[in-house]
Amino acid sequence: MTSPSALMSSDNTIALLATELQTCRAGGLYLAVYTDPQTPRRVVDALARQFPDTVSFPLRMDAGKAVFSVFFKYTFDHLGSGTNIFHVLGIEDLEESLADDFIRALQGGREMFRNAPYALVFWVTPEFEKRLFHLAPDFHHWVFHVFDFTHPVPPSECETIDLLPLENIRRYLKKALEQFHHWEAVRERGEDFLIEPMGRANLSGNYVPSSAREIVPGQDRSISSQTLDEIFAEFLADTQRSFMALLGDFGTGKTSFSLHYFVRLAEQFLEDPNQRIPLFISLKDYPGRLDSAAFLEREFFRRFEIPLSFAVFRDLALAGRFVLFVDGFDEMASLSDQTVTLANFRELTRLTFENLQFMVLPSDTPQRRNKLFLTCRTHYFLTEAQQRELLTFDYTVLYRNYATRSRYAIATVLLQEFTEAQVLEYVENASGDPEKAREIIKIIKSTYNLEELSSRPLLLEMIVASLERLKDEESIDAYQLYKVYTDIWIERDDWRARMTPEGKRKLMWELAHKMHREGGDFSLHYSQLDPPRASYLKPDVPPDGEDYFRYEVTTCSFLNRDSQGNYKFIHKSFWEFFLAEHAFYRETLEPEYPPFSAYDKGVVFFLWHILALNKDRLAGRNLSGLDISSIEPSQRDLSQLNLSNTNLSGANLSGANLTKANLRWANLRGADLRKANLRKANLKEADLIVANLMGTDLMGADLMGADLMGADLMGADLRRADLKETNLRRAVLIGANRKGADLSGAYL
Incomplete structure (x- = not known):
């Protein structure tokens, strides 16, 4: 032709x-x-x-x-x-x-x-x-x-021409290692860390090796616990796997491990340029949808000042040149948006080029693979079933069905909490004195729940720092620990401080609220903050100037300010803590504030503890959209509370204990009350239109005059309940036990 x-x-x-x-x-x-x-x-x-x-x-x-x-x-x-x-x-x-x-x-x-x-x-x-x-x-x-x-x-x-200017990479890694090993000096100089999460805690000489267990794909079992260093070393050497996901609850050390191993690989590369190149990427900087090509090109230019095309990166990745530490998948998109979650996960899987390696490389020799190590909070995946669904997402039909003839799955590792020996090692490192370490351990063991909290590295760090205030407490939970730890700074009258304790607290609330409203990477520039009220400033501080808050941050251990004036909490859990406080204690209930359904599970965790501590202040409040499904069933206790006239519309209270609770005139329209315990509760004239009451225990409850139109009462226990003049039109009563119930005047 x-x-x-x-x-x-x-x-x-x-x-x-x-x-x-x-x-x-x-x-x-x-x-x-x-x-x-x-x-x-x-x-x-x-x-x-x-x-x-x-x-x-x-x-x-x-x-x-x-x-x-x-x-x-x-x-x-x-x-x-x-x-x-x-x-x-x-x-x-x-x-x-x-x-x-x-x-x-x-x-x-x-x-x-x-x-x-x-x-x-x-x-x-x-x-x-x-x-x-x-x-x-x-x-x-x-x-x-x-x-x-x-x-x-x-x-x-x-x-x-060399496709990858190694000198740029060497210069960046040398600076990152210098900051890691001289952490305190960098903090004292007020210098920005090249890797922002590195500034959260001094890991040099203080890192305690973590344990983890690897989930076996397709099987209902896991490999016995190993050190995370061992698991990761095996992953790097494996010629069959390219992607590993590390799951763990907040404060369990996911980011700390990633930084620890990033430093190890950086040192290896500086000794031998044929070793893999490590790159640490925080997904805080990438809200919303992710584009893998733009993502990598931006990171290489930002970190190394290398205008690397995606095609060049692909060729280098296919040669197994990189280890990508991708931190904080849970921080980049909305928990409720499953479509965005799957799309972003799919974009990240592309960076391993797993679906191309079989095709474009010789099939008769083992290949050194590009590696991607992703960290994420466990609860982001909601359930184990959803973990499996997300982590085996179908992005490489060919490779799974024709290259390996087996079901391809992402390697999943569950981070384990600290053992007693690891807690002791951390305390000894932190105190520098074995005798003092033993005293700290004694206090931790003698305080109810403190030993359990100490199994998370972040909380253990807070416990050690807050010990003087904690040692007289009979018991403490996670919310109270955050409260004590943050109050140390808020209430401190330091010479550098320009704000009153009330002003500091309101600043934290405003930061958390505006970060939530703005979305993005959970950082906020000082220009977006309102000028503080005169009452928030000390008497000798003039009510003018640009950034009042920079002086406060010099002594704050949980909030950072970079050289451009951007504020960011050192850990997402601090943002969640202050946002929960703001949601409950705010002075106004104006429409600009979101319903509780807008908050993710981390915020609800703290909010639930605040509600439990303020049981006498819940009547008449707007708690619409409150979702407690992530709270342990044993902790869903709202018994005997006064919730009269409270707005709980659209709330998820499934499995809650509301025995003898006062819910008179409460708005429970569309609420999920499945299998809740409402024995002898007062629900007079409550709005329960289209509420889900399947399997709910309403024995002896007072529902006189309540509106249950369209409600689902399938399998509910209505024995001896007072249902006089209750609106039950279009309500589902299949299987409901109505023995002894008073239905006189009810609308059926």
């Missing part, structure tokens, strides 16, 4: 190919004829240089890819914003029978190609072109264009 491009120069032929690929972004089918083995690589390089939006993948055929034709039956993830191109190479090098089988598959593959979301360029020699069109004559008619590259394609100048 004679190609119209045969008379063109190589540059013009490349330009024509590029135009075709830009025009037909999906389903395009092309043939490229060549004689020089270097030509395909040079053409791909030229396309990447001249049209950076295009993403090319070389698919080199070998005997291990005999099922090659099935590739085109599946949809691949689209990378970047431009055309994705698969360059099929080495067909003529296959054993003759395999090559013939592949050609015959092309003969009947028109529908496969038409629906493909990418373009295909088949590279063949002139001799093989004749054989191809002889065995697949229909294929001849489907090809959009044949490009003649039999004339020489000169090498580009870029071929001799």
Whole structure:
């Protein structure tokens, strides 16, 4: 077949190919004829240089890819914003029978190609072109264009340039290590840490190795507990796995471990540049939807000042050059938006190039894989079933079904809380005095619940810092620990402070509230804060100036301010704590404040403890949308509370203990009260329209005059309940036990 491009120069032929690929972004089918083995690589390089939006993948055929034709039956993830191109190479090098089988598959593959979301360029020699069109004559008619590259394609100048300026990376890693090992000096100078989470705590010489257990994919069991260092070392050496997710509750040390191992790998790379390059990325900086190409390009320029294209990163990643520590998946998107969650997770899986490695690399040799290590709070996945659903998300149909012939799953590791020995090691490191350490441990063990709280590294750090105030307490819970720890700073009358304790507390509330309202990376510039009231400032502080709060932060251990004036809590849990306090104690109930349904489970955790401590202040409050489903069932105790006239519309109170609670005139419209205990509760004239009361215990409850229109009472216990003059129109009463109930005057 004679190609119209045969008379063109190589540059013009490349330009024509590029135009075709830009025009037909999906389903395009092309043939490229060549004689020089270097030509395909040079053409791909030229396309990447001249049209950076295009993403090319070389698919080199070998005997291990005999099922090659099935590739085109599946949809691949689209990378970047431009055309994705698969360059099929080495067909003529296959054993003759395999090559013939592949050609015959092309003969009947028109529908496969038409629906493909990418373009295909088949590279063949002139001799093989004749054989191809002889065995697949229909294929001849489907090809959009044949490009003649039999004339020489000169090498580009870029071929001799190092794709990755290692000196930039070495300079960055040296500075990060210097800050890690001289943490206190960096803090005293007020210098910004290159890696923001590194500024939260001094891990140099203080890190205590964590334990974890790895979940076995597809089985209801886990591998026995190991140190996380051991698990991660095995993961790095594994030639079959590229992605690992570390799950743990807040304060269990996920970020600390990532920083600890990042430092270890950075030191190894500085000693030997052939080692993998570590990169620590905090997802706090990436709210909403994630684009993997833009994400990586931004990070490389931001960290290393390297304008690295995604195509170059792909080539380096396929060679296993990187270990990406991606921290805080739970902090980048809304908990309630499952679509965004799955989309972002899918984008992150692309950075391992797991779905390309089998195709583009030789199949007969083990490959060093690019590694991605993701951290996330366990509760972000809500349930174990959802963990499995998310962590085995279908992003590589081909690899799972045809490369390994097994179910592909992300390696999942559950971080374990500190053992008694680890607590002791931490306390000894922190105190620097074995005798003092023993005294601290004695106080922890003698205070109810403090020993349990000490199993989380973050809370243990707070316990040690707050010990003088805690040692006289008979018992303490997580909320009270945060309260005591933050109050130490709030109530301290330091010479550098310009604000009163009340002013400091209101500042924390305002920060938390506005961070929640603005969304994003949970940071806030000082210009977005309201000027403090005069009563919040000390008498000798003039009520003018720009940033009143920077003086406070110099002594605050849980809030940072960078050199640009952005405030950020050192850990998300502090933001959740102050947001919960703001939600309950705020002075106004104006419409600008969100309902409780707008808060995530971390905020609700603290809010629930505040409610428990303020049982006499709940009547008449607006608690609409309150969701306690994440609270342990044994802790859902609201018995005998006065909740009269309280707005609980849309609340999730399933399984709550509301025995003898006063809910008279309460608004429970649309509330979820499944299996709640409402024995002898006062629900007179309460609004329970379309409420879910399935299996609810209402024995002896007073529901006189209540509105239960459309409510679901299936299987509810209504024995001896007072239902006089109750509106039960369209209510579901199937299986409800109404023995002894008074239904006189009720509307059925």
